[in-house]
Amino acid sequence: MFSEAEIQKTRETIGKSILEIETPALLVDLDILNENIDKMNMFVTQHGVGIRPHAKTHKTPEIARLQMERGALGITCAKVGEAEALAEGGITDILIANQVIGTGKIDRVVALSKKIDVKVAVDSAGNLKDISRRSALVGGNVGIVVEVEVGNNRSGVRSIEEVVELARLTANLPGVSFRGIMGYEGHCVFVKSLEDRTGQANKAYDVLLSARDAVMRAGLAPEIVSTGGTGTYLLAGRRQGITDIQAGSYIFMDTRYKDIEGVDFKQSLAVLSTIVSHPEKDLYVCDAGLKSMTGEFGLVGILPSYGLRVLSMSEEHIRLGPGDAMAEVPPGWADLDNKYAKRAGGPLGVGDKILLIPSHCCTTVNLHEVMYAVKDGLVQDVWRITGRGRFA
Ligand SMILES: Cc1ncc(COP(=O)(O)O)c(C=O)c1O
Numbered sequence: 001m002f003s004e005a006e007i008q009k010t011r012e013t014i015g016k017s018i019l020e021i022e023t024p025a026l027l028v029d030l031d032i033l034n035e036n037i038d039k040m041n042m043f044v045t046q047h048g049v050g051i052r053p054h055a056k057t058h059k060t061p062e063i064a065r066l067q068m069e070r071g072a073l074g075i076t077c078a079k080v081g082e083a084e085a086l087a088e089g090g091i092t093d094i095l096i097a098n099q100v101i102g103t104g105k106i107d108r109v110v111a112l113s114k115k116i117d118v119k120v121a122v123d124s125a126g127n128l129k130d131i132s133r134r135s136a137l138v139g140g141n142v143g144i145v146v147e148v149e150v151g152n153n154r155s156g157v158r159s160i161e162e163v164v165e166l167a168r169l170t171a172n173l174p175g176v177s178f179r180g181i182m183g184y185e186g187h188c189v190f191v192k193s194l195e196d197r198t199g200q201a202n203k204a205y206d207v208l209l210s211a212r213d214a215v216m217r218a219g220l221a222p223e224i225v226s227t228g229g230t231g232t233y234l235l236a237g238r239r240q241g242i243t244d245i246q247a248g249s250y251i252f253m254d255t256r257y258k259d260i261e262g263v264d265f266k267q268s269l270a271v272l273s274t275i276v277s278h279p280e281k282d283l284y285v286c287d288a289g290l291k292s293m294t295g296e297f298g299l300v301g302i303l304p305s306y307g308l309r310v311l312s313m314s315e316e317h318i319r320l321g322p323g324d325a326m327a328e329v330p331p332g333w334a335d336l337d338n339k340y341a342k343r344a345g346g347p348l349g350v351g352d353k354i355l356l357i358p359s360h361c362c363t364t365v366n367l368h369e370v371m372y373a374v375k376d377g378l379v380q381d382v383w384r385i386t387g388r389g390r391f392a
Contacts, residue, residue: 003368013379021272024292026368030375032268047237052076054248057362059387061089076246081390092116110140119143135175143179144170148211150183150204163211164218180224183208189224189231194262209241209289252361255301256332267333268357289316294363303341303356304329
């Protein structure tokens with residue numbers, strides 16, 4: 001973790017050019033970020049649905065607050081630690097879209113429930129009873145959202161009868177309140193063709209909405225019916241009965257969305273890196289690597305107008321070679337490319353700074369202590385990623 005002095009040092013760049021930042025460093029372009037947030041909020045408003053954006057993507061209270069100011073109902077988190085970081089940062093409505101198991105973590109959620117409106121996903125009676133028992137002991141009130149498996153083959157109850165059982169049990173237990181149900185169609189979000197994705201996602205929503213209907217027939221009112229990611233928000237948002245979307249990556253995007261039809265948010269996140277070696281005509285080496293940019297979704301990208309391409313990544317190096325001058329700029333990357341790479345001008349050499357595009361924004365953010373919020377090439381603010389590493 002950065003010391004206060006190190007944080008202070010990063011803040012000395014405020015008002016200066018991004019070229020003053022020590023690299024590798026995570027940057028977000030504020031105009032593009034705000035455009036993405038506005039676009040999502042316009043979509044949800046037009047379709048009469050809400051959004052609880054997933055904060056696993058940014059783990060940063062300043063961004064969660066921007067989302068709340070633009071109309072989000074609340075924030076979704078993956079872990080108790082993330083929820084605590086965001087609650088410390090002023091967020092008062094949080095859905096932990098994951099099972100919280102074990103007394104220590106349950107007690108932390110109960111403590112949160114005394115300060116904010118917190119909800120957790122549950123898929124077993126044993127876990128539900130544990131939460132109820134610990135919460136009732138201290139007068140807490142933890143919101144319960146029953147997780148339904150909709151085809152992703154991860155957590156979630158496997159039958160509609162079980163959803164109804166858990167919802168009924170919640171309504172009869174102390175220290176907990178039944179708030180609704182959630183699914184996550186993660187198996188659909190990266191299906192390239194919009195038509196295929198629509199067919200598969202609608203099957204998932206059929207399951208979720210049948211569960212909702214069954215719960216309602218049992219006399220309970222699910223206030224929350226939550227699902228959806230960046231690849232499916234436009235499908236989930238159109239299905240009557242879904243109340244809120246949990247998409248996260250739409251604010252930043254990453255190389256994995258390049259070929260996903262119909263998902264038209266813009267690239268706002270990049271890693272600034274310095275070329276540290278140019279030992280041969282066709283080889284450049286920069287100072288980012290797997291310790292500042294993750295690689296599980298493949299090689300990272302580079303803005304096309306630099307005329308380079310990524311050859312390989314190792315821990316603290318990325319090798320770059322000549323790029324295809326005719327390569328098209330993916331539509332979502334055009335703004336970053338115009339603002340930063342086109343203006344770079346001239347052949348690149350040692351000491352020059354370049355912007356790389358993460359292949360997976362969520363895990364890349366988790367590697368960094370701070371994010372530089374940038375506008376027109378100048379640092380406007382430095383945000384602490386207070387949820388980073390808080391995966392317990
Ligand atoms: C439970 C849950 N909800 C929503 C999402 C959607 O996130 P994204 O918009 O980044 O695809 C995810 C992604 O992993 C998830 O696990």
